[in-house]
Amino acid sequence: MRSRTEVQLLQRLSRGSASVWELLDAQDSSLRGFYAALEELKERGLIEIAGGKVSLTHAGMERASQLKAKFFDFKCSACDAKGYVIPPDFEEVARAFYKIAERRPLPVEDYDQGYIAPEDVLRRVAFMYERGDLAASEILVIGDDDLLSIAAALTGLPSRVIAIDIDERLVSFINSVAEEHNLNLEARSYDVQEPLSEDLARSFDVFVSDPVETIEGIKLFLSRGAASLRGEGSAAYFGLTTLEASRKKWYEIQRMLHEMGFVVTDIRRRFSVYPCEDTNFFRYQDKLPIVKKLRVPCDYHWFRSALYRIEAIREPEPLITGKIKLGDKFYHDEECWATPE
Amino acid sequence: MRSRTEVQLLQRLSRGSASVWELLDAQDSSLRGFYAALEELKERGLIEIAGGKVSLTHAGMERASQLKAKFFDFKCSACDAKGYVIPPDFEEVARAFYKIAERRPLPVEDYDQGYIAPEDVLRRVAFMYERGDLAASEILVIGDDDLLSIAAALTGLPSRVIAIDIDERLVSFINSVAEEHNLNLEARSYDVQEPLSEDLARSFDVFVSDPVETIEGIKLFLSRGAASLRGEGSAAYFGLTTLEASRKKWYEIQRMLHEMGFVVTDIRRRFSVYPCEDTNFFRYQDKLPIVKKLRVPCDYHWFRSALYRIEAIREPEPLITGKIKLGDKFYHDEECWATPE
Known part of the structure; x- marks a missing residue:
């Protein structure tokens, strides 16, 4: 087998x-799956871990050759x-x-923040372009610790960019940048538990989001996004990892997307x-059991996400419409091994 | 708007x-959608077409600037x-x-054939790797005008590669290459209208296919593929264009995948x-109405497909199991503007 x-x-x-970090990026399983596989290889005597580095034992080399x-x-x-x-x-x-x-407000744990490398934010904008x-598009960014709204507005191409975020520091940072650079961009304070304000509903060609990776969190973020879109042909972009979202969670998310008409x-x-900088997701090191045990500093940018693009094939139907009160299950489930508790 | x-x-x-061909690759719509958009731009006086080249009129430049x-x-x-x-x-x-x-049997229209550039076949193998x-994987290739089974077997990594195809010329070509190069590869004659033979059912880790792009065709190819897989965790790769498959068709296909447990x-x-070589898809030129009218020789490799990878999250359930008799709707629907009739 x-x-x-x-x-x-x-x-x-x-x-x-x-290093454990580099290995993480060499496989496709979730953090849980990776950790279990590593433990199993160790138990079978196929690998050894020393000084934060993983290497094959003699038996491991034999197994590698057997598996080609x-x-x-x-x-x-x-x-x-x-x-x-x-x-x-x-x-x-x-x-x-x-x-x-460089001047961004640093991520805080309260809001499950952490930012994408600026170059990759530009790549996302390039892919949207x-x-x-x-171009000539009205874009809503729901939660914007990545500052994608700024990157998009700096191109001068969209007709309007609105960023909504719960973090007042981000809202005022984005607004001050918009003023300073004279951008077609506005940030507003917004709690995803509330429905979109009426002037944002059914008003956008595109929404962008990097939702929390729990089913409840994604359902809510995507529902608010769906409510913001004009109709058939409107599109959306969001990130999703395989690290904190198993295949079964992806399957559930794809069912939700289908149900909403995407x-x-x-x-x-x-x-x-x-x-993996000190300023970003700073508690990862303390949270991964294998790393915690070994106290291995991060030497590799291992936390990556996949970019989804979806398109409405009919008027999108949000799965959640009204106000909602979220408990702890919004930010966490048993697959969230890296994001702060 | x-x-x-x-x-x-x-x-x-x-x-x-x-050229019309290059433009085709600069947009994401289907052939139908592209043709309609081009006609509309022409009617609105925004473009002119001369000598097979499309260019903006003065009004077109103004519109471009308006749309940024x-x-x-x-x-x-x-x-x-x-x-x-x-x-x-x-x-x-x-x-x-x-x-x-270089020695491949040339595509014939009867089987909706046409081959992917060899370098891109290797990229597909690389992505699978x-x-x-x-590595150590048992792979079934359903329909193999691309010769992916040969590329995969040449790496020496899979434990077994089987290609099944209706075209006897391909079957004997693949088998003769397998013998010549001593590859772990076997080709068999197979008509997708028949259920998989028992020794192929539930026997593979991976299947690969480039199905006909009708709903009926895709449903059948993917069902035969699903029947070939071992179970949860098994994976599959297939190509799908946006040229002959509209967003609504993609939506239907994604529903089918979900239903089958992928x-x-x-x-x-x-x-x-x-x-776009003379040896490949040779009748495209005659089929696209705008090109037919203009008699523009192909100067750009515009026919591309997206690669899907899917994974079974449970025992896959084929939507079609028994023998099936296919009519014309198998090879054609109203979106098939490029593949031979």
């Missing part, structure tokens, strides 16, 4: 030792396998955005990286 | 004139925005495959190109 995760881990380790686990790196190094780069005529926007992003979802047009794996 | 296709076409044309339709090229040129490249240690496999592909779906893990747009 083979397991996909075992094959992926042995493929990477057949090339030499790797050789290492190849097919990823395009020019774009980190993402397919999109910043061309020279976009450099000015990029530079302005990087400079603004290419789809015809940026077709999935793109799922781009590894499209957005959350850099 | 803006339409996404109008924005995409004007974005490309704002940079200068383009500027041109940027964000695509990574190192990998043609596909994210994957052939590394040096894979060159030997690549060279062997290119050489074999990275997912842990190649989660979609990846949708990689533009991952596979069908080169």
Whole structure:
């Protein structure tokens, strides 16, 4: 019997030792699945872990050879396998955005924040542009610790960008940047537990969000987004990891999307990286059991999410419409191993 | 009002004139949608078509500026925005495959054939490798004009590759290559109207297919594929265009996948190109009305498909199990503008 995760881990380790963080990015399972696979390989005597590095034992090398686990790196190094780069005529926007992003309010745990690398935010904007979802478009960003609303507005292409967020610091930061750079952009304070205000409902061509990765959280964020869209042909973009969202959770999410009247047009794996800097998701190190035990500092940008693009094939129907009171299950479920409790 | 296709076409044309073929690849609509959009732009006096090239009129330039339709090229040129490249240690496999592909039996219309560029077949194999779906894996290829079974077997990684195809020429070509190169590969003659033979049912970790793009065709191919898989965790890869499959058809297909117990893990747009060579899809030129009228020879590899990866979250349930008799609706529906009648 083979397991996909075992094959992926042995493929990477057949090339030499790797830190736990790098290994995480060499496989597709969730954090739970990864941890279980690593423990199992250790119990079977196939790997050893020392000084934060994982390597194959002699038995592990034999098993790797039995599974034909050789290492190849097919990823395009020019774009980190993402397919999109910043061309020279976009450099000015990029530079302005990087400079603004340096001054961002730092993530706070209360709101499950953590930001995507600025270059990957631009890639997301580039992908939206290419789809015809940026120019002359009205865009709603629901929760914007990534500052995508600023990147989109800096291009000068959308007709209107609105960012809504619960964090007052972000709202005033975005508004001050909008004023300073004279952008077609407005941020408003908003709690996703409340329905969208009437002037935002059915008013947008596109919404963008990076929802909390619980079923309840995603259902709510996507419902608010669905309520913001004009109708058939409207599109949306959101990030989803495989780390905190198992295949079964993805399956449930896809059912919800279908029910709301959305077709999935793109799922781009590894499209957005959350850099492992002290300022970002600072409690990861303390939370992953294997890392906690080993006290291994992060040496690899392992937390990535896939980009979904969806399109309404009819008037979208939000699954949740009214006000809702969320408990702890909104921010956490048994798969959330990395986001703060 | 803006339409996404109008924005995409004007974005490309704002940079200068383009052939109909290149324009096709600069937008996301179906062939029908593209043709309708082009006709509409012409009627509104925004474009002119001369010598096979489309360009903006003065009114078109004004409209482009109103829609903020500027041109940027964000695509990574190192990998043609596909994210994957052939590394040096894979060159030997690549060279062997290119050489074999040169001798392929040419596509015939009877079977809706047409082949993916060999480099993109290798990219598909690379993506399968990275997912842990190649090494020590048993793989079934259902319909193999792309010769993916040969590319996969040439890596030496899968434990078994079986290709099944209705075209006897392909079956004997694949078997002769397998013998010549001593590959772990077998091809068998198979008509998708028949259920899988018992020794192929529930026997594979992965299936790969490039189904006919009618709902009936896809349902049948994916059902036979589903019947071939071992169970939970088994995966599959298939191509789907946006050219002959509208968003509504994609929506239907995603419902079918969900019903069969599959989660979609990846949708990689533009991952596979069908080169516009005389030997491939040779009747396209005669079939697209706008091209037919203009007699424009193909100058751009515009026929591309997206790669789907799906994974069974439970024992997959094929929607069709028994023998089935297919009529014309199997090969054609009103969206099939490019594949031979």
